[in-house]
Amino acid sequence: MAKIVSLREAVGELVHDGDTVALEGFTHLIPFAAGHEIIRQQRRELTLVRMTPDLIYDQLIGAGCARKLIFSWGGNPGVGALYRIRDAITRGWPAPLAIEEHSHAELANRYVAGAAGLPFAVLRGSAGTDLPMHTPAVSIVRCPFTGEELTAVAALTPDVTVVHAQRADREGNVQLWGISGVQKEAVLAARRALVTVEELVDELEPVAGEVVLPRFVVTAVAEVPGGAAPSYAHGYYARDNTAYRDWQRISRDRETFAAWLDELQKAEAVGEPGE
Amino acid sequence: MRFTPEEMMTVAAARGLRDGQVVFVGIDLPSRAANLARRLHAPDLVLIYESGTIDTRPDELPLSIGDGVLAETALSVVSVPEIFNYWLQPGRIDVGFLSGAQLDRFANLNTTVIGEYAEPDVRLPGSGGAPEIAASCREVFVVMRHRRRSFVDRVDFVTSFGYGTGPADRALLGLRGAGPVRVITDLGVLEPHPVSAELVLTAVHPGVTVEQVRAETGWTLEVSDELGRTIPPTERELDVLRSLRTVGSP
Numbered sequence: 016m017a018k019i020v021s022l023r024e025a026v027g028e029l030v031h032d033g034d035t036v037a038l039e040g041f042t043h044l045i046p047f048a049a050g051h052e053i054i055r056q057q058r059r060e061l062t063l064v065r066m067t068p069d070l071i072y073d074q075l076i077g078a079g080c081a082r083k084l085i086f087s088w089g090g091n092p093g094v095g096a097l098y099r100i101r102d103a104i105t106r107g108w109p110a111p112l113a114i115e116e117h118s119h120a121e122l123a124n125r126y127v128a129g130a131a132g133l134p135f136a137v138l139r140g141s142a143g144t145d146l147p148m149h150t151p152a153v154s155i156v157r158c159p160f161t162g163e164e165l166t167a168v169a170a171l172t173p174d175v176t177v178v179h180a181q182r183a184d185r186e187g188n189v190q191l192w193g194i195s196g197v198q199k200e201a202v203l204a205a206r207r208a209l210v211t212v213e214e215l216v217d218e219l220e221p222v223a224g225e226v227v228l229p230r231f232v233v234t235a236v237a238e239v240p241g242g243a244a245p246s247y248a249h250g251y252y253a254r255d256n257t258a259y260r261d262w263q264r265i266s267r268d269r270e271t272f273a274a275w276l277d278e279l280q281k282a283e284a285v286g287e288p289g290e
Numbered sequence: 291m292r293f294t295p296e297e298m299m300t301v302a303a304a305r306g307l308r309d310g311q312v313v314f315v316g317i318d319l320p321s322r323a324a325n326l327a328r329r330l331h332a333p334d335l336v337l338i339y340e341s342g343t344i345d346t347r348p349d350e351l352p353l354s355i356g357d358g359v360l361a362e363t364a365l366s367v368v369s370v371p372e373i374f375n376y377w378l379q380p381g382r383i384d385v386g387f388l389s390g391a392q393l394d395r396f397a398n399l400n401t402t403v404i405g406e407y408a409e410p411d412v413r414l415p416g417s418g419g420a421p422e423i424a425a426s427c428r429e430v431f432v433v434m435r436h437r438r439r440s441f442v443d444r445v446d447f448v449t450s451f452g453y454g455t456g457p458a459d460r461a462l463l464g465l466r467g468a469g470p471v472r473v474i475t476d477l478g479v480l481e482p483h484p485v486s487a488e489l490v491l492t493a494v495h496p497g498v499t500v501e502q503v504r505a506e507t508g509w510t511l512e513v514s515d516e517l518g519r520t521i522p523p524t525e526r527e528l529d530v531l532r533s534l535r536t537v538g539s540p
């Protein structure tokens with residue numbers, strides 16, 4: 016059953032050095048506050064998984080938290096590059112970064128297999144492309160019924176998945192809506208799940224298009240209003256596109272980034288202790 | 291009315307979309323062209339973005355592939371595994387709309403690395419949804435600025451499969467979509483030769499010469515016997531294009 020705790024406690028208890036950690040949220044509901052707390056608590060040697068690393072992994076990787084990145088599209092959407100990730104991949108700064116790279120369809124299906132308790136998932140894939148030869152988690156399987164050759168991807172089972180949602184009740188049932196990305200699969204594939212929410216409520220009122228994560232698949236919930244900013248929370252606040260554009264300038268240069276990191280480490284973690 | 295090469299490219303790309311088609315839209319140039327078409331001749335164009343938004347009708351252009359405006363105006367929002375597994379993979383999409391950092395004479399696209407994969411000169415964003423879009427849509431349109439460094443003889447890395455090394459490759463690999471049927475640039479339009487599958491120049495935009503296009507192409511570009519000239523953007527096309535605003539733009 017889910018515990019209601021502070022973000023600091025939740026990260027302290029659930030995210031360990033060396034873990035495979037997935038922070039999911041497809042443009043929407045990206046768990047920025049939780050990522051920042053991981054930086055503050057100085058986790059190291061993480062294998063970070065995200066379909067779109069986005070600013071949050073540029074920050075975690077720039078801060079030296081990771082040794083490996085599993086991803087499928089690594090840019091600042093509509094703006095440009097993620098320079099901290101690029102610096103880590105091409106120049107090993109601040110630490111060497113191994114990569115395991117996929118298409119979106121492959122990585123989404125790795126979570127699907129993990130969520131379903133299967134060792135792999137099957138898709139038609141993208142025969143003829145160069146990426147599978149660099150990625151051991153992608154192989155070929157023959158259909159036992161038709162003989163067709165199909166793409167197989169290995170299940171992904173993170174030690175901990177972190178997502179942000181709009182609401183949870185006091186028992187830790189979680190509700191999110193809008194673009195729901197791959198969060199449900201990422202949570203169900205993981206051994207532990209940490210969810211930050213905009214608000215804790217007494218009762219979850221149904222919302223059209225909602226995804227509900229029942230309390231027995233959630234390890235801990237922390238109330239963190241604004242915890243997805245500068246990404247957005249549908250029904251709560253909009254994406255801060257200016258912050259995404261400004262990140263180019265901060266990310267491009269090691270010293271500017273170091274100054275940003277310094278500020279982050281001085282700031283207190285958001286979110287009050289659990290009741 | 292005066293217009294820029296960029297505007298000509300977007301208008302030419304939009305004109306290629308027919309009303310009622312189902313389009314899988316990438317961000318930036320493809321999104322701009324698809325939203326222009328929907329406001330002009332194709333009001334019933336069905337736009338699908340990989341963030342899971344089906345039949346979305348954004349009043350402003352999204353900056354990112356998963357902006358709120360896409361979810362708020364969608365007929366339905368589904369998960370990311372669902373959009374790829376149930377909607378793209380089985381062949382329900384008429385046109386996939388892609389762009390890239392490099393394109394070669396067989397319309398293979400690179401959005402992964404310039405140089406070697408293990409030691410890249412430039413690390414690019416990577417695959418995203420593109421490899422499966424290129425594999426599974428009935429047709430693919432590519433829209434890309436025409437520069438010699440981007441239009442190369444062979445891409446450094448095949449992120450998304452065009453025609454590989456010739457006309458037989460797609461069938462041999464079991465790819466079900468037709469592949470890239472049109473490449474729209476800011477200089478003209480290229481289409482695969484019906485026999486060789488190599489891209490040939492089939493139209494030039496107003497004011498552009500064949501020599502100019504060849505100078506910006508990294509292989510010996512063949513020119514179609516029936517080379518067309520693109521009709522300049524109409525006043526209405528330009529008015530609508532210029533009224534398209536991106537969410538949160540200054």
